[in-house]
Amino acid sequence: MTHEIAVVPGDGIGQEVTPAAVDVLDALDIDFEFTEAEAGDAVAEETGEPLPEDTYDLAASADATLFGAAGETAADVILPLREAVDSFVNVRPATAYPGVDAVRPETDLVFLRENTEGVYAGHEDRLTDDVATLTRVTTETASRRLAEFACEYVQDGDHDGFTIAHKANVMRETDGLFRETVAEVADENGVATDEVLMDAFATRVCLDPTQFDVVVCPNLAGDVLSDLAAGLVGGLGLLPSANVGPDRALFEPVHGTAPDIAGDGVANPAAAILSAAMLLEYLEYDDEAASVRTAVETTLEDGPRTGDLGGDAETADVTNAIIERL
Amino acid sequence: MTHEIAVVPGDGIGQEVTPAAVDVLDALDIDFEFTEAEAGDAVAEETGEPLPEDTYDLAASADATLFGAAGETAADVILPLREAVDSFVNVRPATAYPGVDAVRPETDLVFLRENTEGVYAGHEDRLTDDVATLTRVTTETASRRLAEFACEYVQDGDHDGFTIAHKANVMRETDGLFRETVAEVADENGVATDEVLMDAFATRVCLDPTQFDVVVCPNLAGDVLSDLAAGLVGGLGLLPSANVGPDRALFEPVHGTAPDIAGDGVANPAAAILSAAMLLEYLEYDDEAASVRTAVETTLEDGPRTGDLGGDAETADVTNAIIERL
Numbered sequence A, B: 001m002t003h004e005i006a007v008v009p010g011d012g013i014g015q016e017v018t019p020a021a022v023d024v025l026d027a028l029d030i031d032f033e034f035t036e037a038e039a040g041d042a043v044a045e046e047t048g049e050p051l052p053e054d055t056y057d058l059a060a061s062a063d064a065t066l067f068g069a070a071g072e073t074a075a076d077v078i079l080p081l082r083e084a085v086d087s088f089v090n091v092r093p094a095t096a097y098p099g100v101d102a103v104r105p106e107t108d109l110v111f112l113r114e115n116t117e118g119v120y121a122g123h124e125d126r127l128t129d130d131v132a133t134l135t136r137v138t139t140e141t142a143s144r145r146l147a148e149f150a151c152e153y154v155q156d157g158d159h160d161g162f163t164i165a166h167k168a169n170v171m172r173e174t175d176g177l178f179r180e181t182v183a184e185v186a187d188e189n190g191v192a193t194d195e196v197l198m199d200a201f202a203t204r205v206c207l208d209p210t211q212f213d214v215v216v217c218p219n220l221a222g223d224v225l226s227d228l229a230a231g232l233v234g235g236l237g238l239l240p241s242a243n244v245g246p247d248r249a250l251f252e253p254v255h256g257t258a259p260d261i262a263g264d265g266v267a268n269p270a271a272a273i274l275s276a277a278m279l280l281e282y283l284e285y286d287d288e289a290a291s292v293r294t295a296v297e298t299t300l301e302d303g304p305r306t307g308d309l310g311g312d313a314e315t316a317d318v319t320n321a322i323i324e325r326l
């Protein structure tokens, strides 16, 4: 069976780390068919469109998409791409890796972020010169779908349960609906939950990240709290993510375009390659996924290392070392 | 001139640390008249009302209010109290204190949080069984008022400028209006600004908090990001805050009711006493404010210390030591 993979490198170091991830996938004994497409600042400058229709359609029909990064146009690229794959959950592991200086090296968290609504539903109005409004949307349907995914995730991964992070003491109807629905679904599935206010989470995760494991949250809470956890493990540089839908999914490193080093061939491909490992897992190549992850971890520990980790290796050196270790 | 001070200890350790703050104010040569009033879980249990009308009216007429903490009913107490003093800005310093174990001891930040609108404006609807909405409100008026305060704050305190933290790449109209208005006012006042997306702020402040100094943000962003900074300095235990309005203000420690130690007389009064120092500054007793702050810092460093800081002193011992050092 052939798997169609859309490859959308985007801008900056996306152009370097995405091909590296493709090289790693290509080195495995799996039948992938890769199709590349454009998105981001560069294509927007040429055509006026940060996300050409062809790219949207490709992501909407491929089995999986590997995305790199986009610059100024990031929101105009990634939000529609998430929609193209009908992604209802953004899976964001935040794990401290060996060889990386972390504020909290014991951090080992996974965020399951609602990926379709909340403030991202994006109904905004400028009512008067003085007043602008945004309608934040929460549905039981989306909350339930996320919760069902979370229950499976917890059961498959042998986690003890999950924490619901929200702000239902202020957003009583919307986050109230979210929290109740998620807790109810967990209960139906025999999955244990606890809950924490998102502001209290921000304090407590700094004090002791081992208090938490799997964290389920609304869209913006997941955005901010997972980026906070990224700070605790030493930055966005090594973190992968998955935007999962019912029939397809999109994988992206959490880092941006790194304009300061873009084009120099020295970007760390680890996050893109770890995103490829999430792709393998999504397509149920669990052994291959584990092998890629181990190869990345060994390379982080034993080198070669790129500049961000104090080494002087190039992207290609690191990629080749990972491929050799598969 | 007599200053009328409303004293609202609330629940849990609020009952212990708020009187300690009053004792410190009482020890100064200033003409204060203190009036105590009830709020919180205990009075809600008795009367059904977490915030009795008398308490609201007292806060709305006193020159300043000292608030302690509230339990389950926190939102029903603190949000109307902020309204009672017409507070448009929540001032939240997050500074690592000597003698306190901090993840990032070099943290020295002040958050100026919009205190009236955003998701806290609280227009929520359950449209159908499936759908709940919340209307987030941003006005130019509130953004401008906050920005004017921020400019004065920066100029009076000899800061280089301030950072605007927002999520205008997603909330384009609402956070867009906030960010534009705040930047415009800063420009009019010759105050330098830069800006950062709130998710990027969460990562970057963990990696290096010295990148930031004064941070101006919308309501919920300020709630979460200041609590994150509290985590970096070692918890909420020592942080004071001020809710400032045009004619009056309310001061509160950032910590909660600490039910585990409430009633034992061993709570750390530092945050409440530092909140009293902010009250002194608000009433333009700058020398007295500085003296209280120095006395607290010396006591944190040299003791006596309460249990949260590894000591075994009681609230009264610490309070007396601070008073002796004035």
Ligand SMILES: CC(C)[C@H](C(=O)O)[C@@H](O)C(=O)O
Binding pocket: A074, A075, A078, A079, A223, B169, B170, B199
């Ligand atoms: C670029 C932006 C719209 C996006 C988001 O807010 O989701 C980014 O921060 C992310 O987390 O992937």
Ligand SMILES: CC(C)[C@H](C(=O)O)[C@@H](O)C(=O)O
Binding pocket: A169, A170, A199, B074, B075, B078, B079, B223
């Ligand atoms: C209790 C709650 C409503 C409040 C808030 O969200 O503002 C609290 O978290 C705070 O920051 O003072």
